[in-house]
Amino acid sequence: MTTTETPLDAAASALSLYEQMWLIRLFEEQALDLFRRGLIRGTVHPSIGQEAIAVGVCSVLRSSDGVLSTYRGHGHCIAKGADVRRMMAELMARRDGYCKGKGGSMHLCDPDIGYLGANGIVGAGMPIAGGVALSMRLQSRDDVAVCFFGDGASNQGVFHETANMAAIWKLPLVLVCENNGYGLSVPTSYACSITDIARRAGGYGFPGWSVDGNDLPAVLEITKTAVARARAGEGPGLIECKTYRWERHSALSRTYHVDPTDATNWSRHDPIERFGKWLVQKGWLDEPIDNQTRQRAAQIVSEAVEFATGSDEAPSLEALSDVYDNVI
Amino acid sequence: MTTTETPLDAAASALSLYEQMWLIRLFEEQALDLFRRGLIRGTVHPSIGQEAIAVGVCSVLRSSDGVLSTYRGHGHCIAKGADVRRMMAELMARRDGYCKGKGGSMHLCDPDIGYLGANGIVGAGMPIAGGVALSMRLQSRDDVAVCFFGDGASNQGVFHETANMAAIWKLPLVLVCENNGYGLSVPTSYACSITDIARRAGGYGFPGWSVDGNDLPAVLEITKTAVARARAGEGPGLIECKTYRWERHSALSRTYHVDPTDATNWSRHDPIERFGKWLVQKGWLDEPIDNQTRQRAAQIVSEAVEFATGSDEAPSLEALSDVYDNVI
Amino acid sequence: MSMTMLSEPNIVPSAKKELTFAQALNESLREAMTRDPSVFLMGEDIGPYGGLFRVTEGLYQEFGSQRVLDTPITEQAIIGFGVGAAMVGSRPIVELQFSDFMALAMDQIVNQAAKARYMSGGQLSVPLIIRTPVGTGLGSQHTQSLEAWLMHVPGLHIAMPATPYDAMGLLRTALELNDPVLFLEHSMLYSTRGEVPVDPYKVPFGEARIVRQGSDVTVIAVSSGVTVAAKVADELAAEQGVSVEVIDPRTLAPFDMATIVASVQKTNRAIVFHQACRTCGIGAEIGQRIMEEAFDYLDAPVTRVAARDVPNPQAKSLEMVVLPSEQDLKRAINSVLYRSPA
Amino acid sequence: MSMTMLSEPNIVPSAKKELTFAQALNESLREAMTRDPSVFLMGEDIGPYGGLFRVTEGLYQEFGSQRVLDTPITEQAIIGFGVGAAMVGSRPIVELQFSDFMALAMDQIVNQAAKARYMSGGQLSVPLIIRTPVGTGLGSQHTQSLEAWLMHVPGLHIAMPATPYDAMGLLRTALELNDPVLFLEHSMLYSTRGEVPVDPYKVPFGEARIVRQGSDVTVIAVSSGVTVAAKVADELAAEQGVSVEVIDPRTLAPFDMATIVASVQKTNRAIVFHQACRTCGIGAEIGQRIMEEAFDYLDAPVTRVAARDVPNPQAKSLEMVVLPSEQDLKRAINSVLYRSPA
Numbered sequence A, B: 001m002t003t004t005e006t007p008l009d010a011a012a013s014a015l016s017l018y019e020q021m022w023l024i025r026l027f028e029e030q031a032l033d034l035f036r037r038g039l040i041r042g043t044v045h046p047s048i049g050q051e052a053i054a055v056g057v058c059s060v061l062r063s064s065d066g067v068l069s070t071y072r073g074h075g076h077c078i079a080k081g082a083d084v085r086r087m088m089a090e091l092m093a094r095r096d097g098y099c100k101g102k103g104g105s106m107h108l109c110d111p112d113i114g115y116l117g118a119n120g121i122v123g124a125g126m127p128i129a130g131g132v133a134l135s136m137r138l139q140s141r142d143d144v145a146v147c148f149f150g151d152g153a154s155n156q157g158v159f160h161e162t163a164n165m166a167a168i169w170k171l172p173l174v175l176v177c178e179n180n181g182y183g184l185s186v187p188t189s190y191a192c193s194i195t196d197i198a199r200r201a202g203g204y205g206f207p208g209w210s211v212d213g214n215d216l217p218a219v220l221e222i223t224k225t226a227v228a229r230a231r232a233g234e235g236p237g238l239i240e241c242k243t244y245r246w247e248r249h250s251a252l253s254r255t256y257h258v259d260p261t262d263a264t265n266w267s268r269h270d271p272i273e274r275f276g277k278w279l280v281q282k283g284w285l286d287e288p289i290d291n292q293t294r295q296r297a298a299q300i301v302s303e304a305v306e307f308a309t310g311s312d313e314a315p316s317l318e319a320l321s322d323v324y325d326n327v328i
Numbered sequence C, D: 001m002s003m004t005m006l007s008e009p010n011i012v013p014s015a016k017k018e019l020t021f022a023q024a025l026n027e028s029l030r031e032a033m034t035r036d037p038s039v040f041l042m043g044e045d046i047g048p049y050g051g052l053f054r055v056t057e058g059l060y061q062e063f064g065s066q067r068v069l070d071t072p073i074t075e076q077a078i079i080g081f082g083v084g085a086a087m088v089g090s091r092p093i094v095e096l097q098f099s100d101f102m103a104l105a106m107d108q109i110v111n112q113a114a115k116a117r118y119m120s121g122g123q124l125s126v127p128l129i130i131r132t133p134v135g136t137g138l139g140s141q142h143t144q145s146l147e148a149w150l151m152h153v154p155g156l157h158i159a160m161p162a163t164p165y166d167a168m169g170l171l172r173t174a175l176e177l178n179d180p181v182l183f184l185e186h187s188m189l190y191s192t193r194g195e196v197p198v199d200p201y202k203v204p205f206g207e208a209r210i211v212r213q214g215s216d217v218t219v220i221a222v223s224s225g226v227t228v229a230a231k232v233a234d235e236l237a238a239e240q241g242v243s244v245e246v247i248d249p250r251t252l253a254p255f256d257m258a259t260i261v262a263s264v265q266k267t268n269r270a271i272v273f274h275q276a277c278r279t280c281g282i283g284a285e286i287g288q289r290i291m292e293e294a295f296d297y298l299d300a301p302v303t304r305v306a307a308r309d310v311p312n313p314q315a316k317s318l319e320m321v322v323l324p325s326e327q328d329l330k331r332a333i334n335s336v337l338y339r340s341p342a
């Protein structure tokens, strides 16, 4: 695709983004259900309500671009092109999971498509993404590295260190902050000293953009700009996507929102519904297509569950492998 | 002193600042000499050329205000009111040193005057200062905490974390960045993504000021403003003092400046000379007074060396004490 | 109150109540904050939410936002702020949400908190308590047992309570120490119940608890391992007539070596049981010290029952292989007794 | 080249040259960068300045600013960037200016670099080398020996070379490993000289070196302690006729236990000598493992000669008390031999 084209220029590609959003939504609803039924161990951090960011951002990436993500990363993983069956198998701790059951939801990973890993440590993906960007530069690739992280993570020291280092080296790094209003139980308005996290880019001399994170075309557009700059060697950028976390922090958490009516209000901004309307306006979506899309997504998810269920539980002996590569 | 008065309003207090600057300069020249002669172990990080910052900032502080400093901290220590004899004894690893020889130059400390310690870890004093400020608030004291740190330290993650936390809690914290153009061998222009570090304050929603760090009255004035805000509960501030490191990084380092003519140019901005001229213009300084001032400073330093030399070397058994307070 | 008891020795024995481990901690925190205005709490989600494991529940509501401070997610600064506040007269009790996150704050814990007193020649004190859970079941980055790192660092106190009684009593003592205390709480323990006296009591640091007397072999267990060891001991007594002495050091620094040595002098055999990785875990230190101090009494090498040297996997089927089990402990006991397992 | 040698066994033995420890590292780095374009260097003051201990001297000038990267003073990001770059095909060699600063980067070292392969089920590799000096003489925050922390973490390789020969040979091997390597260099060693073959050679990880044969007692020493131990051994041989075997494990992970066990089976006595604090140092692990694997051969408890459990003081008169000395080692040797020192 040329610099000007986007997946929003044609019905087929736009609809495939829509389907991706549904796939994420249904995958996570399914995962929460499996957790409740005791079929997933550990926990699950749903990104329900934030699907436009994952899909919007990843829609302008190549598979050779690198993505670093978080425990709230199913959406990024799916949008980057992962095999949903192997994802589900990993959540269910099966041999055919991406990480053979060693990682689980928090450590999903598929390097072949440039999905370089979710992360259980808030903020830790940022310098790793910086290093990926550095390596791309050293290899003279025009690929970029993208790091997803939360509003809470934007206060971590590594954010600052990474931003500064990426700036002085003008690295092809795009920092995508999903500002969903909370870090676990703590409101962003309490924990973060400024309202627009994008403004922090000013402290490093690169551009920062705040965007409505529930508006897929808007997210996509800004990402295109940031990624194009990065590919062209013009250095890093920071995109803040304002969104909302509908669900509890993770399947293990107590329900908690400072203002419970918030959630209701935000659900009116359902990113999927909004993108659906956009597609309808374009004349690309009608009810039958909509139904088909959802059904296809649902089908993929249920096939994933079937696949995972049919896979053996992670075999005991695997516990001791993959600590080192070399047997010296 | 009321909010409007400063030590610059009267000859005596202004001259005492001038004397402090000389004391710092001569103390450090002496320390470097002692190091060269093998009488100081470890190393010595001189702040020669940066005296206006230490003296200017500390001149508006009370002894109940807390100061956190760095390995390049002799100036801050002296300006906060420390006993130069015990400082020298510490550098020379004597029993009567501030830390009984355990700390040395890098860990000078005198809590009684609010000098809460130099630090060997770049940036580590910042969150500690934040905690001091927090405790002052919790104790309903109107004291402030001041943290000195370098341009290099401004890139450390803790800078960001501290700034954000101090901002959301509106703590009485004044961050003083001594931008001396280098972090060890690395030019600030290379390592730091923006020219005016003070601009980073914008990322936290509190004020930042860049000031000529070799101009004592300017430093003092800005500090007054920042400290007054902090005392009044208006939250933290960041002061960037532009200055220059004349000497090598530490007595152990190879000489290194990217542009050696830099140093020559900067020496024209000798903060002591400049403040001397200011005093002359005020009519408060003439040659005899100048000479007396220097002689007094020199006298204090040589008494300090005498004191230190007369003190026993740190007694072996002391090595094992002060690990814990409580013997349980 | 305990003073009163001493002067009235004939009244009814001190009343008891049952609490969970989390409640015991919660009560000690409430009590400390009530008694001492210099105590305050700081950490992630410890405010209105009450802490991930409910240890601070209700305290925000009771003591307000100035003394129960929710923090941003910035572990290094959280500890650093604790260090600074402790230096100037406060007694911060800081929570790290998982002990794995110590890795983000080791500079403040090790280079600052632990060394401030020493480097300053005794001028500075850092009476900072860091509470943090150790766990299982959440994968490689949320289940590490890193107490050996801490035990390697002079200047730190380390508590690893195994019961509500010890949790409460050790926390009371921790609040009287003038040096940093790492208070390691196993997440599997939070909901366990136990009796604690209604009257205030303390558990000293550096005093091991003999959980169960025995004569054949000494098992040194910590934290959540103590109950497991006691259970195994009971089973072995019943099933095989083996008499196991179980000792819980309760604190790792200071460390009560005397009680362990006395036990080994009696049993002539020792096993250390812990959830941390085997290599360079505390089992190495304890085993080595037993060898140093009771060499002539040992009839078998001190043996470690510990986690395999791999990161902790998420899958249960894998984690079971990695973590030391009751079976592993039984096997080890039989092995040091040179018996074939029944 | 060594291949050539093998096929021409009768030519003159490989030529040697004398290098300092720092030069040996410098040459290996140059060689690696020349051979492998994926290798790059990153760290504080490693560029034009050439590194605090001159290990990277000349490399910036030779390979340019894209492959020899001076960094800001941000340890966590330095390691994190190394992790990321290593994941996608680069081979970063990162310098931490002092190993104490690992405390700032433990999350990236332990939670990321060490576990990436495992958590991803073997999909990710992190071939990252972290070089960092251990030292003395610079006070509490610049002289810690923290190798035991690292040895406790599965997924890391750890090298502690004691000679220019090993520094060069181990670094060459490190460059072929696909997992993170911690390369710990003692600052007192940098200027020491030694012979190295002109032809390329490698020193494998996990193969201890018997520095000196002996029959009365085995001393396991690492890093700068190896020369000290060898000297003490020579002196004791001359002065008291005691025959000391000195073993340098060279790498802590993997760890060559077999060589040590074989030695102890011969000498029946062992001492571990290291600069790190005694408690929970590597001496505990090594001692414990000797007990586990050679219990019946031991005529005395394995003994540790290590630093006292206090932070390192700045004053020489104090540091001498804290760090283990030649005298301490001699005393310990006599003690395990149940001899009164001459």
Ligand SMILES: Cc1ncc(C[n+]2csc(CCOP(=O)(O)OP(=O)(O)O)c2C)c(N)n1
Binding pocket: A072, A120, A121, A122, A123, A149, A150, A151, A152, A153, A154, A178, A180, A182, A183, A184, A245, C044, C073, C075, C097, C101, C104
């Ligand atoms: C270093 C670290 N600290 C704390 C946690 C526990 N924790 C996991 S997610 C989370 C909230 C993160 O908030 P944010 O960055 O806004 O991302 P979100 O969860 O909202 O997507 C916390 C506190 C962690 N995993 N890692």
Ligand SMILES: Cc1ncc(C[n+]2csc(CCOP(=O)(O)OP(=O)(O)O)c2C)c(N)n1
Binding pocket: B072, B120, B121, B122, B123, B149, B150, B151, B152, B153, B154, B178, B180, B182, B183, B184, B245, D044, D073, D075, D097, D101, D104
């Ligand atoms: C965490 C850490 N990293 C590196 C060092 C080594 N070091 C000491 S001072 C210094 C330069 C600091 O530069 P800057 O903050 O500008 O302060 P300056 O020395 O110029 O006063 C470096 C790299 C250290 N002491 N601590």
Ligand SMILES: [Mg+2]
Binding pocket: A150, A151, A152, A178, A179, A180, A181, A182, A183, A184
């Ligand atoms: Mg959030």
Ligand SMILES: [Mg+2]
Binding pocket: B150, B151, B152, B178, B179, B180, B181, B182, B183, B184
């Ligand atoms: Mg500087």
